[in-house]
Every structure is written in C-alpha cells, then in structure tokens.
Amino acid sequence: MALSRSFVLGQHYPGTSAVHQSGALVKLVSTIALMIGVFVATKTVQYIPIVLLLAVGIGVSRIPLRFFARGLKPILFLIVLTVVVQVFFTPGTVIWQFWFVRITREGLGLAGFILCRLVLLTLVSVLLTASTSPIELTDAVSDLLKPLSHIGVPSAEIALVMSIAMRFVPTILEETERIIRAQVSRGARIGEGSLVVRMKSFIPILIPLFVSSFRRADDLAVAMEARGFRVGSPRTRYHARHFQSFDAFILLGTAAALSGVILWRLFL
C-alpha cells in the first residue's frame, strides 16, 4: 500500500468539473501547445497569457492547490539547482559581491525566467494528468497517433499496449508488496548490507514477480481472445464522447494564449 501511494506525479485526481469532463484529446493537444508556448517565450512577462489560462483551468478544475504542490516536489531539487547555477554564474551587471561570489542583475532575471519555465511545465502536465484518467489519456494518445497508421505505424496496437501497461501498474505494485511480505516473513532482509548482498536480496522478489507477470499476460491473452479480440480488426469505444462546448473553450483559450506568446515575442 505504501508503495502504490508514493506515486504522485502523473496521478489522477477524480472529479466532475468541466475540466475533468472535457475530452482527453483536447486537453492533450492543449497541453502540448502550452508547452510549446512556454519554450517560445524569451522573457518572463511573455508567460502571462499562459499563466492566465492555466489559472482559469486550475480554478475550474477544483483540484486543491496542495495537489499541485505535491506534483512540484519531485523536481524541487532540479529547480533549486538550476536557479542557484543561474544566480551565481551568469555574467553581467554586478549588484552584490562577496569574495568570489557575485550576483548579477542578469543572473537574477534568468533564474526567475527558468524558475517560471520549470514550474509552468510541471503545473500544465499535472493539470492534464490530474484531470484525466490514465485510460482516457492513452485513448487520446492513440487518437493522436491515428494518422500515422496510414504509413504503417500500428497505432491501435501501441495504444492497447500502453493502456494494458497502465492498467497493470497498480496490480503489479500490489503483487510486489505481497511477495515482499511473504519473503520478509521467511526472514529475508531486503535492502540491507553491502551492495552485492542488497542486489542479491532482490532476487527472491523479482523472480516471483516475473513468473506471475508472465502468467497474468497469458491469462489476459486468452481472456481477450475468448471475448473476440483480433489484432488489426477495427475497434469501437464503449464510452464514445462528443465534442462539448468546454472543449471549444479550451481550444480557443489555448490558441489565444499560444498566439499571444508568439505575437509578444515577435512584435514587442
């Protein structure tokens, strides 16, 4: 249980808001566009259109800010490191100096810019994954890949592999915990001792895990075939959804934010 709970980034926060209910493909496209926008911007002020749209999205989603803060935690070290490097090692107008340490106006500006970039990228992706279930997300990726099937890319199969993998992550985590409990009860000490001993101590966990995963895969293949699954035959969706007004709002908002950033960069 502890293991499955410690995954934060990429976690789903179920809800019924307009953001949750809008199409996964729309949200995915919008997220990609906003990320492009983040990289297009060359000055901190140019992030304003993106920040505005993101604020509206977060507000409408009713996902607590605490959840977004948790999403930032894994990249905290990266943020601190880059900010420190930028602050201390950017040449320019010196505003504060002590021995060999010097802080420049340009350094502060650049640090702030990079900080905003990293935080925005993370928040945008957390909003996507929090408001969209993993299964919806893989469906969206398969929709996105669909045009490629004309040039021989097996997009439907790739999507199926991805959604099966997602579906079994919690199952396999649970299985791992079960096996750890059993081996610990047989006196196994996991992750103790020297490196070699520690590596060896994982064998009694990994082998049973492989065995059960292969068995599960076999069972799943049989169950799918028994229910008429054939590779390459066209599939329909159980939950077919149609374009909604909020989808249009997201797309228009994204287009506006992205063109705002581009225009700002080009003309101001």
Added chain:
Amino acid sequence: MSIDLKNVDYVYDSGEPFEYFALRGISLHIDDGAFVGIVGRTGSGKSTLVEHLNGLLFSTRGDVIVDDEIVSNQRAVLAKVRRRVGIVFQYPEDQFFAETIFEEIAFGCRNYGFSKEQVDESVHKAMSIVGLDPERFLPLSPFQLSGGEQRRVAIASVIAMGQKYIVLDEPTAGLDSGSKLAVLAELESLRQTANVTVILVSHNMDEVAEFCKQVIVLDEGTVAFQGSTDAFFRDADLVDRTGLELPESYRLARALKDCGSTLTVNECSTGRMLDSLRLCVSEQGGA
C-alpha cells in the same frame, strides 16, 4: 507463553479525510499449542490482523504481545518476533524463486543462520511433515509440481524454520478436496508432535469445525466471538449475524431436530457426525 492482543486499533490513512478503521479495539488471547481458527466475512479484518502477528503491520493503538514481547518497529524485537511467528500467506506458491525445492525450503532456514547440517535436517523434516518424499522431490524445480504439491512445498518452506506459531491464510484455497484434508491433517499432526500453535484463517466452515477447537470471529474489525468452535456454531443467530454459514454437520443436526427426529448427532465434525448418525440409525433399526 501465548499471543495476546490488547485493545488493538489499526487505522489506514490515520488523520487523512479517508481514514478507515480496519481493526477496532481487538483484544484476544491465543494459547500455546492450540489449533485456532480466525473466521469472518470478506473485509472483516482477518488479513490485517494476521499481519500484526509478526510485525508486518504495527497497531495504531494498543499492544500486540508475542511471548511477553511487545511487537514494535525495533529491529531486535522484529527479529525475535519473526523468529517465533511464521506466516503462510494466501497462494504461497507465488513466492517461489529458487531452482530446486531444496533451495526453496532452505531459504528461510539460511536467513535465520542455520548451519549446513541444520538446514539439511530441517528441510528433510519439513518435507516429511507435508508428506512429500524428500529423495524424489528435493532436486526438482518447484515450478514443475502440481498445484497441491506446490502448496505443500510452500507450507514446508515456512515450517522448516521451526517457528512456535504458524499462521496460515487460507492454506487450502484452490486445492482439490483430497489435498485440502491432507494439508490440514498434516498441520494437526505438526501441532501434536512439535507442539506448534496453528492459527488458521479460513472461509471454509467445515474445515474450521473439523480442525479448530477454538475460534475467533471477526466482524467489521471487531471480535464478535472468541471461544470454543462448538459454542459458536451452536449459536445460529450469531453465525448468521456475522455473515457466516453453518458447517454441513451443524446444518444436518438442525434439520434433524426441526423435523422432530429422535435421531441426535454429535455435531462437531463431519466425520464424527456421520459416525454418531450411523450409530443412532443402527440403534433405532435394532429396536
């Protein structure tokens, strides 16, 4: 010496909005050398309770005491407790990883620092307790056995460590009826010959009636009954309230009573019940 739980609570996600009491004020006592059943409907807290007994989980409140040792998260205490309490989890054959059955059973013994001779002796003894011929089976891979044989090897891999208390979570699930009875009979003989305390978690009330003298009944994380198995199954209302079923033998006894039969049967186990029924019938036939 015994296992005692004093007012044990276990709360999942304590303090969070979705906190959930898996165990609530559990107090119980398990005597040395007993064959105790733990029963209760799905979600009643059986598995959570079992994981407290060797320190896989720690109580949120209250104490779990194994032979005067209060179970806690200290390494020395945990080592002692795990040395005394062995657990055979559901589908224990899922934990197999070794190349031979010998290695599989020796794993636990080696973890507890047995000498080479001790490992050898314990493995052979465990194999004979579960009724598998050591000469034939020990060099085989555990993956090439039948389901019943795998289950026995898995049980042997725990009892080889020679722990005082053996907890088994549904050890007969998925076995054919012959293997079921054989596995339980082996545990009973282990109890008698080595004075091992056997704690059996089961959904199968016939098994419980047959083998467990005492029973602990859980209902929604609390102890609904604790005492003799016979007393529990005689209280049909309580059995019903806790979401359990009467064993075949008790159902037959009730059915006989309801139709006003003069036949009386000893209800405890299916085997003994059939014997007493046969006796009654032959007496009446003689009259």
